[in-house]
Amino acid sequence: MVYQPASGARDLLPLDVAQKHWIEDRLQQVFHGWGYHRIITSTLERMDTLMAGEAIQRQMVIQLQNGQDEELGLRPELTASIARAVVTRMAGVTYPKRLYYNANVFRRNWENKHNRQQEFYQAGVELLGVGGLLANVEVLLLVRNCLAALGLQDWHLILGEAGITTSLLDAFPVKIQPQVRSAIAHLDHIAIDNLPLSDELRHRAIIMMDLRGDSADVLQKVSSLDLNPQQQEMVHNLKSMVELLQSVGGVSLILDLSLIETIDYYTGIVFEIVTNNNSQARVLGRGGRYDRLLGLYHPQAEDIPGIGFVLNIEDLHQVLLYNQQLPQSTAASDWLVVPQTAEAQAAAFAYAQKLRDSTELVRVEMDLGGKDAATVKQYASDRGIAQIAWIKADGSVICEPLV
Numbered sequence: 130m131v132y133q134p135a136s137g138a139r140d141l142l143p144l145d146v147a148q149k150h151w152i153e154d155r156l157q158q159v160f161h162g163w164g165y166h167r168i169i170t171s172t173l174e175r176m177d178t179l180m181a182g183e184a185i186q187r188q189m190v191i192q193l194q195n196g197q198d199e200e201l202g203l204r205p206e207l208t209a210s211i212a213r214a215v216v217t218r219m220a221g222v223t224y225p226k227r228l229y230y231n232a233n234v235f236r237r238n239w240e241n242k243h244n245r246q247q248e249f250y251q252a253g254v255e256l257l258g259v260g261g262l263l264a265n266v267e268v269l270l271l272v273r274n275c276l277a278a279l280g281l282q283d284w285h286l287i288l289g290e291a292g293i294t295t296s297l298l299d300a301f302p303v304k305i306q307p308q309v310r311s312a313i314a315h316l317d318h319i320a321i322d323n324l325p326l327s328d329e330l331r332h333r334a335i336i337m338m339d340l341r342g343d344s345a346d347v348l349q350k351v352s353s354l355d356l357n358p359q360q361q362e363m364v365h366n367l368k369s370m371v372e373l374l375q376s377v378g379g380v381s382l383i384l385d386l387s388l389i390e391t392i393d394y395y396t397g398i399v400f401e402i403v404t405n406n407n408s409q410a411r412v413l414g415r416g417g418r419y420d421r422l423l424g425l426y427h428p429q430a431e432d433i434p435g436i437g438f439v440l441n442i443e444d445l446h447q448v449l450l451y452n453q454q455l456p457q458s459t460a461a462s463d464w465l466v467v468p469q470t471a472e473a474q475a476a477a478f479a480y481a482q483k484l485r486d487s488t489e490l491v492r493v494e495m496d497l498g499g500k501d502a503a504t505v506k507q508y509a510s511d512r513g514i515a516q517i518a519w520i521k522a523d524g525s526v527i528c529e530p531l532v
């Protein structure tokens with residue numbers, strides 16, 4: 130028998146956990162500061178919930194057998210579960226609803242890369258029940274605050290608009306739309322050259338790949354395409370949002386109307402939070418607007434708008450490790466309580482408890498016997514313990530500070 134974690138699974142040891150908490154606590158304070166409340170949904174969901182129509186590919190989900198005929202899976206993300214919970218479990222909610230989460234997700238390693246991670250931690254928010262400019266800007270400013278709370282400066286936002294991108298793709302023949310979409314998403318010029326397209330459509334595809342960069346330039350380029358009134362309105366709304374965001378400041382923006390996310394429930398803005406860590410671009414999180422997702426779960430199929438984002442805790446962890454910001458050790462105990470004889474044991478437990486009952490957190494360890502006084506002291510100083518309380522047989526206490 131080999132006692133190893135399953136392939137792609139990971140154990141977090143106490144120092145990893147302390148560092149993860151450092152990140153999560155800071156994010157949680159920001160979420161609270163903006164009036165968001167935590168929601169916890171089930172790790173296990175029915176497959177049809179997880180797949181959110183066709184938005185999430187089946188191959189992304191780790192599926193489970195449960196004896197009954199229900200198809201179940203481990204959540205690969207939380208937005209779909211939250212959409213389900215809100216419309217089915219929170220009857221009569223008043224909107225806007227501001228929710229956050231901090232949870233593990235699982236993604237199947239379908240490319241079969243050896244030992245590729247399959248369990249991840251995410252912290253994120255969903256702002257439900259409001260569409261429009263202010264909600265979008267709130268969520269993007271919340272991203273900015275989260276990164277500031279973690280002390281991260283070197284990051285930028287790649288901002289797309291799924292509504293505009295999808296609508297521009299509508300000009301292409303339905304049969305080859307998926308290939309055009311994928312070629313644009315991967316900036317694959319060769320694929321575009323090889324698709325059966327008219328010169329005009331080929332030109333359009335090439336312009337679409339080029340809709341990335343400084344926001345004013347991109348907005349100008351997209352406006353030069355032959356847009357219908359609805360597209361013009363979407364471009365106008367995007368421009369207003371970019372302007373508001375820029376006048377508030379603090380978010381460095383790259384507009385990218387070729388940005389297409391793998392998860393396909395987005396209907397409005399989409400974005401990725403990217404950092405240049407060690408000259409390597411790393412996506413720290415992503416999100417966007419999904420105005421037709423809640424309707425999938427709603428008993429009367431009522432559409433309720435939503436927008437949110439997620440931050441990948443592992444990626445934040447890696448970047449912060451590099452910046453030397455995280456705690457470098459687990460917390461040492463404040464006290465070691467040592468019964469000096471068998472008769473002193475009850476008094477030692479009582480004294481340790483008295484120390485712990487303080488209003489502030491006091492970390493108190495019991496010495497569990499079997500060591501002489503010199504070894505006890507060595508142990509305490511090796512672990513950075515501040516004080517030893519020696520308990521005598523008559524219950525009296527001698528305190529010895531070590532530092």
Ligand SMILES: N[C@@H](Cc1c[nH]c[nH+]1)C(=O)O
Nearest residue numbers: 206208416417437438439
């Ligand atoms: N759930 C998405 C991120 C997101 C949150 N809200 C909107 N989008 C993901 O895991 O990629």
